[in-house]
Structures are given as structure tokens and as C-alpha cells.
Amino acid sequence: MAAPVLILQEIDSTNAEARRRAEAGEFGPLWIAAQRQTEGRGRRGRVWEMPTGNLAQTLLLTLDKSPLDASQLTFVSALAVYDLVAHYVPPGLVSIKWPNDVLLDGRKVSGVLLESGSLGAGGLWVAIGIGVNLKAAPVSTERPATAIAEHLSADHLSPPDFETGAKHLAERFDHWLSVWQTQGFEPVRQAWIDRTPGLYGPCTARLTHETLHGTADGVEADGSLRLKLADGSIRIISAGDVFFGDNG
Template sequence: MIPPIDLLDDIDSTNAEARRRAEAGDPASRWIVARRQTAGRGRRGRAWDSDTGNLFATLTLLTQKSPAEAAQVTFVAALAVADLLEAFAAPGSVSIKWPNDVLLAGDKAAGILVESGGHPAGGLWLAVGIGVNLAHAPDGTERPATCLKAHLRSDVAYPPSVEAAAGVLAEAFAAWQARWETLGFQPVLDVWTARTRGLDGPCVARLGHETVSGVAEGVAPDGALRLRTADGSLRLISAGDVFFGEAA
């Protein structure tokens, strides 16, 4: 079942609105979509550029899963975003970068931010925040960014509207969520791995308190990055800024 979509003209942040609704006790699963955000956020508290014409969406969920298991939803979200972009982008241009950036021709086109907390009715609320550069890409980012408009298929003249993109995303997410709920995480992880680049080469992971370099050796069963360091030890990286194809 595809949750309803609430389309708003203007809001501070779709994730912030999802948090407000969840903490007020709203148990409903729904998409909160905005044409414009005034205080969008990315990972690690970074500002998320919010040009009109791009997609800003958050899915609210109530789950009885443990926090560790619920965190797998970020892989579900990445696959849904990849499906959205593949519906309009040039063939072969879409890929995923661990853990949840979606790329077009190697440049970042979308990001995902999952937040959670205890729900008044019990269980966890999840806010699956998704930003997709449909028509514009931000300047001055640490790594190059792009937008769908720059990578459309030859038979597609314009990127989808916010409404159309939200509909495609909601349908794709529901399909991957159903697979996750019925078959477990491994089938989701297998497809995610097949779409993800850089999992078998040099990389650098910035973890806030330290920087670790080595060679990526795929992912663990829970989706953590397996990083073999120069001294031969194996590090499991669950979150961080990871740059593939680079060595310290």
C-alpha cells in the first residue's frame, strides 16, 4: 500500500515536520513533500540546498523493529531513489555510493537522512528524508553535484514535476519496503550492492573523530562497510563520509 502524499508549498524542513507529527502521537504513515524548504538539513547537520523545482520529501513510518534493524530502511530508500532517477535518466548513469548517496554519472544527485525516536504509542517513528536534485544542483559542495535535468534520456525533454517525482518515488519505495518486510534484508542488500560502486577498492572514511584509510572489501550482512586497513585489521564502518577511489 502506498501512503498518501501531503504536498506543501513551503516549510522549514520535511524531516522537521515529520518529527513534529510523530512526537505529537500521529501514527499515520505518509509522505510529506514540499516545493520549497527554508531550513533543509543533510547528514551531520549540514544545510541542504533547497532550490524550487527539486524534490524534498520525507516518509513517516511507525515500526516495531529494533533501532539496528530499522536503520536498514536507508538501503530501501536508496534503491527507491535510484528507481526514480532511472525512470528519466540516460541508461547506465545511475549508481549508489555507500551508504545512501545516489549518483548520476558519478556526481551526487540525491541524499537521504533517516531520523528516529520513540513514539508515544510505542515502537519507533522513522522519518526517511530524501532530497533529489531534479532541476538544479548546488554550487560549492565538497564533491561535485549534479541534477537529473543534466542527464535526461534522449526521449525525455524535461525532468518530472515535484508531484510526478513524488508519485514515482512513493511507488518505488512501497515496492522495496514490501520486499524488505516479506523477504528480509538480504535480498534488498544484494540489489543495493549490485548498484553500488567502490566497494572493492581504495577508500578513505572520515568518522568525525578520526580518518581511516584502506581498501573496501564489500559490506557486512547489516550493510556496514568492510574496510581493510594498512596493518591488516578489518574495520566495520556503520556511518561516516567515505570517499572511494582515494587513499590517505
């Protein structure tokens, strides 16, 4: 059964609320969803805009795993968002860009931010923040963005409302979380690969202190990206902004 969903009218950030609850001794599992975020954040501290009607929610849970293993939940998140978006749009429009950006007709429709902290008795609390553009795309974005409402299939007259979207996402996340917990990362990785084009083509990786150009050469067993450089050497990319194709 999916974790319960707590729906709030307004919050600074669902991830921030999850952190506060974890530090106060509450470890879930609990989804925290907000109809409005005033200080939403993306990766590397970027602002995450949330137009009215879109979805922002964070799963707070406790894991008896290492931070490295817990990072695999970013792939679980991408699969859950993929399932949510694909339910409302025509087949073939949804894809995943390494590691967890879900694209709709080639444009970004969601974002994932995973944060964690150690527990006194061992293990981790983890906050998995997910934003999905249900009704509108933010206007000031680094990359082209879109929303489910712009690509509805003939079976849907409108995108899901906030509460429906929150519950649907929680259900799909619970499915992939169960796969991860009972079967390990490999089936999650394979499902993710099936939905992620561009893993064997031109690729640019913008890292903290350098930008690398080369050819994507698939992914490692832990989900890290293999990048083959012009001199034939291989770099393993575990985090960074990655662009596939010739326009990085």
C-alpha cells in the same frame, strides 16, 4: 499501495514536520513533500540546499523494530531514489555510493536523512527524508552535484515536475519497503550491492574523530562497510563519510 503524499508549498523542513506530527501522535504512513524548504538539513546537521523545482519529501511511519533494524531503511531509500533517477536518464549513468548517496554520472544527485524516536508503547516512529535534484544542482556543495535535467535520455524532454517526482518516488519506495518487510534485509542488500561500485577498492573513511585509509572489503550482513587497513586488520564502518578510489 504507496502511502499518501501531502504536498506543501513551503516548510522549514519536511523531516522537522514529520517529527512534529509524530510527537503529536500521528504516525503515518504519510509522505510530506515541500516545494520549498527554508531550513533543510543533511547528515551531521549540514545545510541541504533546495533550488526551485527540486524534490524534498519525508516518509513518516511506525515500525515495531529496533533502531538498528530501522537503519536498514537507508538502503531501501537509496534503491527507491536509484529507480526514480534511472527512469529519466540513459542506462549506466546511475550508481549508489555507500550507504545511500545516489550518483548520476559520478556526481551526487540526492541525499537521505533518517531520524527516529521511541513510542510510548514500544516501537519507533521513523522519518525518512529524501532530497532529489530534479531540475538544478545546488551551487555550494562539499562534493560535485548534478541534476536529472542535465542528463535526460532521448525518451524525456524534461525532468519530472515536483508532484510527478514525489509520487514516483513514493511508489518505488513502497516496492522496496514491501520487499524489506516480507523478505527481510538480504534481498534489499543484494540489490543495493548490484548498484554500488567500489566496494572492493581503495577507500577513505572520514569518521567523527579519525580518518582511515585502506581497501574496501565488501559489506556486512547488516550493510556496514568492511575496511581493510594497511596492517591487515578490518574495521567495520557503520556511519561516516566514505570516499572510494584514490582521491579520498
